[in-house]
Amino acid sequence: MDKAKTAFLVTVLIVPALSGQTPAALKVDLNRPKTPVSPTLYGLMTEEINYSYDGGLYAELIRNRTFRSDWSGILNWFLLEKGAASAKVSVDTREGPSAALPSSAKLEVTRADANSPAGLLNEGYWGIAVRPNARYTGSLFARTDAGSSLLMKIALVGDESGQVLASAAVTLGGAAWKEYKFQMQSGNVAASSENHLEMTIDRPATLWLQLVSLFPPTYHDRPHGNRIDIMQKLAAMHPSFLRFPGGNYLEGGRIDTRFDWKKMIGPLVDRPTHPTTWSYHSTDGMGLLEYLDWCEDLRMEPVLAVYAGYSLGGLVVKPGPDLDPYVQDALDEIEYVAGATGTKWGDVRARDGHAAPFKLRYVEVGNEDNFDRARTYDGRYAQFFKAIKAKYPNLQVIATMPVKGVTPDVVDDHYYNREQRMFELARHYDNADRNGPKIFVGEWATREGTPTPNLGAALGDAAFLTGLERNSDLVVMAAYAPLFVNVDPGGMQWSTDLIGYNALTSYGSPAYYAQVMFGSCLGEQTMESDLPGAGDKFFYSVTASKGAKLCMKLVNAASTTQPVTITLNGLGAGTHAAQLDTLKANTIWATNTITNPSRIVPVRSTLALKGERLEHVMPPYSIQVLEVNLK
Numbered sequence: 001m002d003k004a005k006t007a008f009l010v011t012v013l014i015v016p017a018l019s020g021q022t023p024a025a026l027k028v029d030l031n032r033p034k035t036p037v038s039p040t041l042y043g044l045m046t047e048e049i050n051y052s053y054d055g056g057l058y059a060e061l062i063r064n065r066t067f068r069s070d071w072s073g074i075l076n077w078f079l080l081e082k083g084a085a086s087a088k089v090s091v092d093t094r095e096g097p098s099a100a101l102p103s104s105a106k107l108e109v110t111r112a113d114a115n116s117p118a119g120l121l122n123e124g125y126w127g128i129a130v131r132p133n134a135r136y137t138g139s140l141f142a143r144t145d146a147g148s149s150l151l152m153k154i155a156l157v158g159d160e161s162g163q164v165l166a167s168a169a170v171t172l173g174g175a176a177w178k179e180y181k182f183q184m185q186s187g188n189v190a191a192s193s194e195n196h197l198e199m200t201i202d203r204p205a206t207l208w209l210q211l212v213s214l215f216p217p218t219y220h221d222r223p224h225g226n227r228i229d230i231m232q233k234l235a236a237m238h239p240s241f242l243r244f245p246g247g248n249y250l251e252g253g254r255i256d257t258r259f260d261w262k263k264m265i266g267p268l269v270d271r272p273t274h275p276t277t278w279s280y281h282s283t284d285g286m287g288l289l290e291y292l293d294w295c296e297d298l299r300m301e302p303v304l305a306v307y308a309g310y311s312l313g314g315l316v317v318k319p320g321p322d323l324d325p326y327v328q329d330a331l332d333e334i335e336y337v338a339g340a341t342g343t344k345w346g347d348v349r350a351r352d353g354h355a356a357p358f359k360l361r362y363v364e365v366g367n368e369d370n371f372d373r374a375r376t377y378d379g380r381y382a383q384f385f386k387a388i389k390a391k392y393p394n395l396q397v398i399a400t401m402p403v404k405g406v407t408p409d410v411v412d413d414h415y416y417n418r419e420q421r422m423f424e425l426a427r428h429y430d431n432a433d434r435n436g437p438k439i440f441v442g443e444w445a446t447r448e449g450t451p452t453p454n455l456g457a458a459l460g461d462a463a464f465l466t467g468l469e470r471n472s473d474l475v476v477m478a479a480y481a482p483l484f485v486n487v488d489p490g491g492m493q494w495s496t497d498l499i500g501y502n503a504l505t506s507y508g509s510p511a512y513y514a515q516v517m518f519g520s521c522l523g524e525q526t527m528e529s530d531l532p533g534a535g536d537k538f539f540y541s542v543t544a545s546k547g548a549k550l551c552m553k554l555v556n557a558a559s560t561t562q563p564v565t566i567t568l569n570g571l572g573a574g575t576h577a578a579q580l581d582t583l584k585a586n587t588i589w590a591t592n593t594i595t596n597p598s599r600i601v602p603v604r605s606t607l608a609l610k611g612e613r614l615e616h617v618m619p620p621y622s623i624q625v626l627e628v629n630l631k
């Protein structure tokens with residue numbers, strides 16, 4: 001290409017990108033509150049998908065702790081024969097520590113000594129994270145034919161170096177199943193995830209093993225608790241509720257693989273585990289009480305979704321007597337969550353370790369029942385609604401689609417779209433009916449970028465959220481989905497997920513940071529405002545709490561700058577402290593990754609507003625939150 005042509009192209013391609021849009025005038029009247037803003041607008045939605053819990057939030061380090069197998073052998077476990085040792089491992093389907101776990105790994109060591117130990121290796125969830133000076137808490141069930149005192153060594157070992165990074169020993173003994181507990185401590189090692197677990201013995205013996213578990217330090221030090229880094233990321237979003245356990249995970253592929261909550265409470269040894277909708281098996285370590293503990297840790301209120309007789313494979317339980325046991329199951333579940341001690345299921349919860357009932361205001365009946373081809377949801381919803389209201393008249397009962405027969409308290413709308421459609425949806429609720437049920441946007445996301453959304457998706461999200469804030473007298477709650485993805489190969493079933501991680505670290509996508517920003521400042525009322533002159537890729541919302549703070553969300557989804565004259569009528573002539581958080585990038589495809597987690601993060605500046613007028617210029621492709629101190 002000759003020089004003249006190159007110069008021409010540069011002019012055509014670059015000059016328009018540098019020029020700004022026509023100035024806009026955003027006028028806000030601080031003396032005229034408009035509509036109330038729901039204090040529960042921002043929350044979280046979660047289910048077991050993309051290794052959200054196992055290999056994700058649930059901090060268990062051992063993969064396949066219950067020794068499931070397929071044609072290739074026991075999954076994620078491998079035989080260790082060091083030196084001259086000789087051993088074999090198989091699944092014994094007749095030997096297990098409980099009715100829920102009736103099988104075990106049978107390890108037959110025929111030759112071993114101190115220099116030639118034999119045993120098993122676990123690969124973890126794409127490795128096992130070992131950090132310096134960390135305490136690891138483990139347990140296992142075992143029985144042995146070895147009579148008394150069979151010493152088993154347990155170690156976290158570097159894959160490459162072979163170095164023992166932390167170790168413990170347990171003395172096994174006796175033919176009866178027993179639980180053994182152990183602790184190990186790492187030294188001053190470098191943090192890494194390229195490690196595995198080794199369990200070995202150094203003399204011939206046969207032993208049976210089940211439920212081998214190992215946890216690192218967890219958030220709030222909960223036994224069998226959650227990963228600290230991921231919980232901290234969630235806390236930064238200021239979520240007010242948690243919708244669980246799904247999503248499709250609630251429904252299951254079949255009725256018998258639904259979220260069967262009674263099989264997911266109490267000691268781990270009494271949980272049978274189950275196949276999920278998302279092509280992998282759940283340990284069910286994240287059971288009903290663990291979800292509630294998670295709520296308690298982040299001060300979120302539970303939004304409990306109960307199984308409603310429809311499973312994803314198309315199987316439906318007919319309304320009427322066939323559905324009665326499932327309705328009873330939901331009533332029992334509600335009692336487990338919110339019943340006082342002295343009630344049957346309140347007492348079970350207390351036995352499980354939480355005597356105080358949890359505050360529960362919302363129960364959702366099913367998930368996406370618009371997919372039920374038999375069209376039975378009207379009848380199923382009505383049956384649940386009546387039974388729940390009869391026992392718990394104050395509960396708000398959410399329907400997963402509009403229904404006939406009874407009027408739901410709240411209807412759950414879901415949106416998964418590209419950026420342009422989310423821009424349109426930013427105005428979706430502006431003229432919606434205010435006399436019907438309230439709206440819960442129980443799942444939404446701009447789906448651009450994988451495994452996690454890019455800046456363009458964050459712009460679509462932020463534009464959409466301005467619409468939800470503006471209409472939050474109607475939209476009482478909203479939650480992005482899916483929340484999590486394990487970014488290791490095979491970890492993802494659904495592309496575009498808010499927070500990514502591997503065994504060692506986690507990162508927030510640009511869309512995550514947009515929500516951190518939006519959740520950080522939300523007033524109690526929307527304010528009368530107007531905005532003549534802005535382009536069609538400019539979005540905003542204004543909320544305020546009288547005498548406290550003004551929160552302005554600004555989204556410039558255009559590739560050019562957007563000058564805005566902001567007038568805050570009623571602010572007064574004095575000086576007001578303000579802070580401005582900005583998230584931006586040069587292209588809509590810019591993103592964060594597990595290896596580059598901080599390319600696009602909010603940048604804060606502080607300013608002093610003098611008088612009621614502010615001449616502001618928004619950068620291209622940017623999201624801003626302006627918080628003004630009204631005190």
Ligand code: AHR
Nearest residue numbers: 247248249368481482494
């Ligand atoms: O968020 C992923 C899936 O999308 C949910 O499980 C389901 O409710 C929706 O279809």
